Amino acid sequence: MKKKILILIALLICGFVAFGLINLVVEVPTSDSYASLTTDTPAMKQAKAIIGAKCQMCHSKDPGRPFYAKLPGASAAIGKHVEEGTQIADLQQLLENKGADEVLLAKLEQSIKLDTMPIIPFIALHWNSKPTNSEKQAILTWIHEVRAQKYSTGLASAEFANHPVQPLPDAWPGGVDEQKVKLGNLLYHDVRLSKDDTISCASCHDLKKGGTDQAQFSTGVRDQLGGINAPTSLNAMFNVLQFWDGRAKDLADQAGGPPLNPIEMDTTWEQVIGKLSTDTELTALYEKVFSTNQWNDKNITDAIAEFERTLITPNSALDKHLKGDKDALTEAEQMGFALFTEHSCATCHAGKAMGGQSFEKPIDPKAYYAFRGIKPGEAEFGRVNATKNEADRYKLKVPLLRNIAVTGPYLHDGNITDLKEIVPIMNDHFVPKLNRKPLSKEDIDKIVAMLMKNSGLLNGEQI
Ligand code: HEC
Ligand code: HEC
Numbered sequence: 001m002k003k004k005i006l007i008l009i010a011l012l013i014c015g016f017v018a019f020g021l022i023n024l025v026v027e028v029p030t031s032d033s034y035a036s037l038t039t040d041t042p043a044m045k046q047a048k049a050i051i052g053a054k055c056q057m058c059h060s061k062d063p064g065r066p067f068y069a070k071l072p073g074a075s076a077a078i079g080k081h082v083e084e085g086t087q088i089a090d091l092q093q094l095l096e097n098k099g100a101d102e103v104l105l106a107k108l109e110q111s112i113k114l115d116t117m118p119i120i121p122f123i124a125l126h127w128n129s130k131p132t133n134s135e136k137q138a139i140l141t142w143i144h145e146v147r148a149q150k151y152s153t154g155l156a157s158a159e160f161a162n163h164p165v166q167p168l169p170d171a172w173p174g175g176v177d178e179q180k181v182k183l184g185n186l187l188y189h190d191v192r193l194s195k196d197d198t199i200s201c202a203s204c205h206d207l208k209k210g211g212t213d214q215a216q217f218s219t220g221v222r223d224q225l226g227g228i229n230a231p232t233s234l235n236a237m238f239n240v241l242q243f244w245d246g247r248a249k250d251l252a253d254q255a256g257g258p259p260l261n262p263i264e265m266d267t268t269w270e271q272v273i274g275k276l277s278t279d280t281e282l283t284a285l286y287e288k289v290f291s292t293n294q295w296n297d298k299n300i301t302d303a304i305a306e307f308e309r310t311l312i313t314p315n316s317a318l319d320k321h322l323k324g325d326k327d328a329l330t331e332a333e334q335m336g337f338a339l340f341t342e343h344s345c346a347t348c349h350a351g352k353a354m355g356g357q358s359f360e361k362p363i364d365p366k367a368y369y370a371f372r373g374i375k376p377g378e379a380e381f382g383r384v385n386a387t388k389n390e391a392d393r394y395k396l397k398v399p400l401l402r403n404i405a406v407t408g409p410y411l412h413d414g415n416i417t418d419l420k421e422i423v424p425i426m427n428d429h430f431v432p433k434l435n436r437k438p439l440s441k442e443d444i445d446k447i448v449a450m451l452m453k454n455s456g457l458l459n460g461e462q463i
């Protein structure tokens with residue numbers, strides 16, 4: 001009996017060791033694991049192999065971590081790195097060949113440029129874990145390749161061709177249906193979309209006020225006040241998803257929300273359609289566009305979305321600077337843009353609209369909201385409201401910095417009017433600790449001066 005137990009224990013130990021050895025042998029995925037992805041370009045393959053070998057273990061939920069990471073003690077320390085690392089940059093989507101969004105590319109680029117990765121305690125234990133110079137170059141080459149193929153508007157000068165912030169195009173890339181835009185424009189400004197004919201989309205997204213209402217919270221029907229700041233409708237077509245928590249997948253989906261929202265417009269489609277159907281002129285235009293005189297909510301929101309695709313604001317002074325006009329920004333403003341890049345602001349406020357591409361949370365939500373004097377509620381919970389995924393708690397859609405001079409008051413709670421207050425808040429609470437460098441008062445002034453030059457033209461008129 002005793003003998004049997006001993007044999008069993010011995011077998012268990014052997015199994016344990018063997019399992020451990022296997023884990024050590026297959027410690028990190030090699031480039032071969034990804035070689036099957038036939039769509040990869042050579043640069044992408046190389047970058048993925050490096051990321052798979054040197055970064056993935058702390059930056060994805062299923063990272064093929066070494067065996068010792070699962071031992072008590074080690075796992076607590078590594079688990080913390082994995083949790084933090086994955087929260088701040090989930091590299092799994094790269095490795096699964098789902099492609100990279102502009103923000104992930106910008107974050108990766110910044111970590112390579114600032115040479116922050118891997119974190120120092122890890123390098124101390126794993127002397128060869130730091131990417132070599134040629135490996136860093138390979139990752140940067142791949143980032144630039146993806147950016148050029150997927151995200152460039154082709155308008156930047158050579159100096160900014162690889163910058164995470166790109167100039168806005170002059171028009172919606174796919175073109176728009178002019179008649180539908182005309183109908184959408186009328187509906188966007190039509191108060192019959194509200195119960196008591198007092199509120200239109202434009203009440204809260206006034207095109208003369210940068211696509212906002214320039215109020216902390218919006219006023220809906222019966223003077224009811226909302227609980228979150230209205231983002232701009234200008235350039236909203238470039239958002240990956242709509243709303244602070246991303247609960248609407250596109251503009252049409254979004255436009256279906258406010259009419260039924262009890263605080264905003266508080267009506268029903270039946271009521272709206274009842275009113276619009278009696279308008280013969282509008283119905284004639286509707287019929288021209290949709291080949292039917294039967295109104296429905298799908299077509300109404302479709303037309304509004306088409307109109308919103310014309311709310312694009314190209315050619316701000318900053319855009320001209322990006323396009324190579326050396327006189328568009330003053331020297332201080334140019335330095336402001338360089339500081340914006342250097343201080344990692346462009347990692348989240350990336351893309352042509354300078355935001356709207358990802359959902360981000362403060363580095364330490366508790367500290368952020370304590371500092372802001374806000375007790376976190378539904379508005380602050382953000383993305384988790386839509387996804388029910390706990391990892392998304394406190395993540396908010398990154399606001400667009402286009403036309404920021406006129407879209408205040410700022411932040412989701414609309415509680416700050418001065419951009420000079422926002423910049424240090426961003427540096428202290430959103431820029432990752434390892435990237436963070438102090439910003440002097442002069443630096444802040446320069447960044448704000450640049451942001452103030454970020455208003456473009458709407459239908460040819462300066463905002
Ligand atoms: C031992 C775990 C570990 C390894 C290995 C590691 N990271 Fe990280 N990474 C972290 C942690 C922890 C953070 C959060 C640091 C902070 O709080 O600023 C982080 C943050 C980041 C960020 C976001 C911050 C930024 O710089 O914008 C990026 C991007 C990143 N890592 C990329 C990489 C790349 C690329 C590699 C491989 C060369 C890598 N990491 C390897 C743990 C790791
Ligand atoms: C009573 C004020 C009010 C009215 C009316 C209103 N909105 Fe909004 N809008 C808001 C607020 C507040 C938000 C943010 C809500 C949130 O994220 O939870 C918002 C969000 C949006 C967004 C998302 C922008 C982004 O960056 O995520 C778009 C686009 C938009 N509204 C367009 C419209 C359209 C089109 C209409 C008319 C059908 C409309 N809104 C009616 C207040 C209003």
Ligand code: HEC
Nearest residue numbers: 344345348360396398399410411412422423426427430431
């Ligand atoms: C990790 C992502 C991230 C980084 C890095 C970041 N931001 Fe932000 N930014 C956000 C988010 C998210 C918000 C919204 C926060 C809120 O509403 O509480 C925001 C809000 C803002 C706003 C207010 C916009 C508005 O319309 O309300 C400005 C201005 C701004 N950021 C500028 C900056 C500057 C300047 C930097 C660099 C010092 C920076 N951000 C770095 C994610 C980021």
